[in-house]
Amino acid sequence: MARLSLAACAVVFHLCLLISSSASLRWLSDKSAAVTTAGGVRTRSAYHFQPAKNWQNDPNGPMYHNGLYHFFYQYNPDGVTWGNGNLSWGHSVSVDLVNWFALDAALQPSRSFDANGCWSGSATILPDGSPVMLYTGIDARGDQVQNVAFPKNASDPLLVEWVKPEYNPVIPVPADIKRDDFRDPSTAWLGADGLWRIAVAARVHDVGGATLIYRSKDFLRWERNADPLYLAHAAGMVECPDLFPVSEPGVEVGLPASGAGARHVLKMSVMDTVQDYYVVGRYDDTADTFVPEDDDDCRSWRRLDYGHVYASKSFFDPSKNRRVLWGWANESDSVSDDLVRGWSGVQTVPRKIWLDEDGKQLRQWPVEEIETLRSKRVNLLIPEVNAGGVNEIIGVMGTQADVEVVFEVPALEHADVLEPNWLLDPQSLCGEKGASVPGSVGPFGLLVMASGDMQEHTAVFFRVFRQNDKYKVLMCTDLSRSSTRDGVYKPPYGAFVDMDIEAHGGIISLRTLVSSSSPARRSLNLLALFHSITLVISTDRLTTRLWRASAAGAGRASRRGCTRSTPRTATATCTCSTTGLVR
Numbered sequence: 001m002a003r004l005s006l007a008a009c010a011v012v013f014h015l016c017l018l019i020s021s022s023a024s025l026r027w028l029s030d031k032s033a034a035v036t037t038a039g040g041v042r043t044r045s046a047y048h049f050q051p052a053k054n055w056q057n058d059p060n061g062p063m064y065h066n067g068l069y070h071f072f073y074q075y076n077p078d079g080v081t082w083g084n085g086n087l088s089w090g091h092s093v094s095v096d097l098v099n100w101f102a103l104d105a106a107l108q109p110s111r112s113f114d115a116n117g118c119w120s121g122s123a124t125i126l127p128d129g130s131p132v133m134l135y136t137g138i139d140a141r142g143d144q145v146q147n148v149a150f151p152k153n154a155s156d157p158l159l160v161e162w163v164k165p166e167y168n169p170v171i172p173v174p175a176d177i178k179r180d181d182f183r184d185p186s187t188a189w190l191g192a193d194g195l196w197r198i199a200v201a202a203r204v205h206d207v208g209g210a211t212l213i214y215r216s217k218d219f220l221r222w223e224r225n226a227d228p229l230y231l232a233h234a235a236g237m238v239e240c241p242d243l244f245p246v247s248e249p250g251v252e253v254g255l256p257a258s259g260a261g262a263r264h265v266l267k268m269s270v271m272d273t274v275q276d277y278y279v280v281g282r283y284d285d286t287a288d289t290f291v292p293e294d295d296d297d298c299r300s301w302r303r304l305d306y307g308h309v310y311a312s313k314s315f316f317d318p319s320k321n322r323r324v325l326w327g328w329a330n331e332s333d334s335v336s337d338d339l340v341r342g343w344s345g346v347q348t349v350p351r352k353i354w355l356d357e358d359g360k361q362l363r364q365w366p367v368e369e370i371e372t373l374r375s376k377r378v379n380l381l382i383p384e385v386n387a388g389g390v391n392e393i394i395g396v397m398g399t400q401a402d403v404e405v406v407f408e409v410p411a412l413e414h415a416d417v418l419e420p421n422w423l424l425d426p427q428s429l430c431g432e433k434g435a436s437v438p439g440s441v442g443p444f445g446l447l448v449m450a451s452g453d454m455q456e457h458t459a460v461f462f463r464v465f466r467q468n469d470k471y472k473v474l475m476c477t478d479l480s481r482s483s484t485r486d487g488v489y490k491p492p493y494g495a496f497v498d499m500d501i502e503a504h505g506g507i508i509s510l511r512t513l514v515s516s517s518s519p520a521r522r523s524l525n526l527l528a529l530f531h532s533i534t535l536v537i538s539t540d541r542l543t544t545r546l547w548r549a550s551a552a553g554a555g556r557a558s559r560r561g562c563t564r565s566t567p568r569t570a571t572a573t574c575t576c577s578t579t580g581l582v583r
């Protein structure tokens with residue numbers, strides 16, 4: 001407790017100093033004001049980053065600079081919809097990635113090279129420590145062009161004002177690319193030859209979705225490499241590329257953008273499916289090409305997140321030597337609800353990411369600072385839950401909770417046999433079987449945000465299957481009963497989790513950050529629709545004073561799957577893949 005208060009004091013002191021340097025700094029504190037929409041009473045989300053009002057989408061240019069985290073995001077200053085024509089870069093700062101202070105928009109359409117919008121882009125910290133932004137401008141003709149912007153005063157800790165040089169755009173649309181298929185410059189990295197490189201998303205005529213490489217010595221003149229960094233065979237436009245090095249498998253230390261590193265990860269946001277994927281591979285920093293370690297087939301791309309997340313972007317945090325990932329979660333409500341409520345979209349909780357021990361996939365975990373939001377700790381030991389049981393966890397109400405549960409499954413050998421084609425589309429399997437169809441081992445898990453009559457709840461649950469001599473763990477997050485309303489986005493999500501449950505002694509531990517913009521009293525329930533489980537629960541309620549947090553169940557991403565368009569069949573048409581999230 002004493003440690004917490006000291007930390008809080010330090011934060012307040014630091015920010016007070018900053019406030020005195022800028023009148024435009026506004027604390028994005030909890031909004032107690034509730035709004036009644038068709039979907040019920042809504043407040044601002046408790047955990048997630050949100051501007052005070054209006055529309056937000058992609059995270060842009062996240063960085064750590066002079067002791068502050070800066071977060072920029074696609075923002076419509078004029079309303080709750082995407083705002084084609086006037087997208088800007090909203091801007092907030094924080095000392096801890098948890099409490100945020102809003103600043104005025106950093107970039108707004110103002111010049112011929114961005115007259116119709118300042119779209120997504122990235123930050124680069126130059127060797128002298130000053131930042132530079134690369135972003136896509138929608139120019140006066142409607143072309144997508146790449147621009148640079150510099151802080152007006154690099155010694156201003158808040159970096160409030162940004163200057164767009166007259167010489168923009170620095171990269172016009174190339175002849176072989178359609179004017180609206182060229183965008184989202186990445187963070188730049190320096191090659192051994194002294195030239196900067198960036199990756200840019202494009203759809204090339206007769207070729208398809210590509211990640212292009214441009215080189216420059218001065219951020220002004222850029223030259224395209226003849227070969228793309230990577231061609232996304234069979235996928236349409238891939239947006240928001242993010243190429244970053246990772247440490248050796250299992251090492252959690254993050255690395256700054258560079259050509260060096262054991263392996264690289266290329267993250268791509270696939271427009272057709274509105275989902276984020278990544279590939280682990282080798283980046284050749286002379287040829288500027290990227291070769292996946294596994295087969296070069298988009299069906300083997302891994303999902304970065306098995307929920308409602310898109311256009312993610314990572315940055316290297318030198319203060320903690322980690323790589324941190326942000327992602328945008330679109331609204332689930334209807335536009336008319338957004339209009340009444342006055343905001344739309346949230347950012348996921350920042351997550352630390354690193355390469356798993358197997359070297360094939362990323363692990364991710366909410367940044368440790370999220371734990372400072374924990375206040376009251378509730379420990380429960382529930383020795384056994386009988387088959388068919390739904391047990392309310394007494395003493396844990398509310399709309400925010402950081403829940404750690406350990407499930408122990410005593411008799412794996414009873415598990416149902418897995419049908420091999422289920423591996424291809426676990427998401428559909430989650431939907432079909434739901435949390436109410438009994439199996440031999442599962443479903444078991446949590447029913448979060450449950451209404452008194454249980455008509456509404458979100459099920460986070462597992463099923464264990466047997467395949468030959470091994471077990472497969474299916475993890476699902478089923479939103480289909482999260483609301484009784486129609487016209488709300490409430491799909492099932494799911495994946496097979498890469499874990500050897502037998503080697504773990506039948507134990508699965510699950511962390512779930514529960515957050516909601518609905519202030520109604522809701523309960524947390526245990527679900528055990530099979531014989532019995534043993535579990536220990538430690539639940540920490542969050543303070544309501546702090547509004548930040550939560551990516552429900554962010555955890556270890558795992559294996560692959562494919563084909564949403566043709567579920568349960570192997571096909572060459574790659575549109576998606578699936579997976580799980582646990583520790």
Ligand code: DQQ
Pocket residue numbers: 057058074087119120121136183184239240310311
């Ligand atoms: N959103 C931005 C684009 C990007 C897309 C515009 C991804 O730059 O390609 O808001 O959501």
